[in-house]
Amino acid sequence: MYSVGMSTSERLIESTRDLLWERGYVGTSPKAILERAGAGQGSMYHHFKGKQDLALAAIRRTAEELLATTGALLDGPGTPYERIRAYLLRERDVLRGCPIGRLTMDPDIVADEALRAPVDETLGRVRAQLARVVEEGVEQGQFPPGLDGEEIAATILATVQGGYVLARASGSPAAFDTGVRGLLSLLSPR
Amino acid sequence: MYSVGMSTSERLIESTRDLLWERGYVGTSPKAILERAGAGQGSMYHHFKGKQDLALAAIRRTAEELLATTGALLDGPGTPYERIRAYLLRERDVLRGCPIGRLTMDPDIVADEALRAPVDETLGRVRAQLARVVEEGVEQGQFPPGLDGEEIAATILATVQGGYVLARASGSPAAFDTGVRGLLSLLSPR
Numbered sequence: 001m002y003s004v005g006m007s008t009s010e011r012l013i014e015s016t017r018d019l020l021w022e023r024g025y026v027g028t029s030p031k032a033i034l035e036r037a038g039a040g041q042g043s044m045y046h047h048f049k050g051k052q053d054l055a056l057a058a059i060r061r062t063a064e065e066l067l068a069t070t071g072a073l074l075d076g077p078g079t080p081y082e083r084i085r086a087y088l089l090r091e092r093d094v095l096r097g098c099p100i101g102r103l104t105m106d107p108d109i110v111a112d113e114a115l116r117a118p119v120d121e122t123l124g125r126v127r128a129q130l131a132r133v134v135e136e137g138v139e140q141g142q143f144p145p146g147l148d149g150e151e152i153a154a155t156i157l158a159t160v161q162g163g164y165v166l167a168r169a170s171g172s173p174a175a176f177d178t179g180v181r182g183l184l185s186l187l188s189p190r
Numbered sequence: 191m192y193s194v195g196m197s198t199s200e201r202l203i204e205s206t207r208d209l210l211w212e213r214g215y216v217g218t219s220p221k222a223i224l225e226r227a228g229a230g231q232g233s234m235y236h237h238f239k240g241k242q243d244l245a246l247a248a249i250r251r252t253a254e255e256l257l258a259t260t261g262a263l264l265d266g267p268g269t270p271y272e273r274i275r276a277y278l279l280r281e282r283d284v285l286r287g288c289p290i291g292r293l294t295m296d297p298d299i300v301a302d303e304a305l306r307a308p309v310d311e312t313l314g315r316v317r318a319q320l321a322r323v324v325e326e327g328v329e330q331g332q333f334p335p336g337l338d339g340e341e342i343a344a345t346i347l348a349t350v351q352g353g354y355v356l357a358r359a360s361g362s363p364a365a366f367d368t369g370v371r372g373l374l375s376l377l378s379p380r
Contacts, residue, residue: 104358105295120359127356151372154356155349158369162352166317166344168294169310179348182341186376 009047011037016058021099025055025108025115055115062099063122067129074129080137081189084130084156088180094173097164127153142189152187159183199237201227206248211289215245215298215305245305252289253312257319264319270327271379274320274346278370284363287354317343332379342377349373 006014015036019028030051034044048054073087100122109115130153137143143152163176196204205226209218220241224234238244263277290312299305320343327333333342349369356365 101352101355101359102295104355105292110358110361116359116361120361123356123359147375148372151368151375153372154353154365154369155372155376158349158352158356158366158373159345160348160352161355162291162348162350163344165291165294165351165355166313166348168300169291169306169313171300171306171310175344176348178341179344182338182343182345183348185337185341186345 008037008039008043012039012044012047012054013057013061016054017062020055020058020103020106024106025112028055052112052114055109056118059100059103059109059115059118063118066098066100066122067125070126070129074133080133080140080142081187083133084137084187085184087130088156088160088184092176094164094167094176095171097168098161101161101164123157127157129153130156143187156183198227198229198233202229202234202237202244203247203251206244207252210245210248210293210296214296215302218245242302242304245299246308249290249293249299249305249308253308256288256290256312257315260316260319264323270323270330270332271377273323274327274377275374277320278346278350278374282363282366284354284357284366285361287358288351291351291354313347317347320346333377346373 012033015033016028019032019036023032028051030041030044033039033051033054034041037044044054048057069090070087073090074083076083076086078086100119103109103115103119109119127150131149134143134147134152134156135149138145138147138149159179163179166175166179167173169175202223205223206218209222209226213222218241220231220234223229223241223244224231227234234244238247259280260277263280264273266273266276268276290309293299293305293309299309317340321339324333324337324342324346325339328335328337328339353366353369356369357363359365
């Protein structure tokens, strides 16, 4: 399934990521991980303590990728409004949904403090990135003076996460785009 | 499990609603439905064609309740802004999430056109209710003249659905409330 150059521990992490996404935590058996990674049980326990430890590594890898993408857009060039716009309009696989946000719908992940922690931390860091940009925009007079950075950051992230829900319900990305356009019109410098 | 006065078909619908919520479509077996409803297989097939038919009845029941609640608030008294505020601030079991929105995370429901249809239709009707109120507010000059009712309605519904995601990630309703406050500050008549 994975490129020959990948180390066994890399292949184990990548197969766990795919299986968590496709089947959820309960459906991701150590056997399925090993089969997909083409690895033996010994090598799994050499690198990881078990399924939970591997899931944690998989979630952290996904989180790093998400934070790198959002950071590049939100700390990139442009005015605060333009950077938020770039974040909202970035190319997304809308019907797949957010690789981190979707984990909150996995009851086994939400019920396990250790697995929920990196999900919460990642969404918290995206919110913090967004809040800084909103506050910069308020300071520069690009956004209305009364706006609270933390609150608007939560609204922006919620619109994105909820946009995925609306898109999945309708089987089309259009509803995601409509919600984002509405948010941009509310944030648009007047 | 259910009150003695309930008819068998009512008990079957209620048990299916509970099981869909707790275990998802794949985990909701006809056997579990019958056990919880205290009904026999014959009575199930007397009233319903099978599991899919029962799930459809369960989803429709949940949808009716949701539309009645949102309709009462959005068509209720108050200015357009006050009615949207009442909708956003209504008492919710935030960590449980939206009984309709959460179904979009069930892969078996999203993959089944017949089961996805009432989910999509319900969210579409909430959006239409919201859009009418926003348009009324624009006409009355309570909202900025450029706002598009359909777009803002999608933003409002996405903020609610995404607020549930943020709340579940953090294990606390606070993030939902923060996102809603941010949206209200953006909608607030200036």
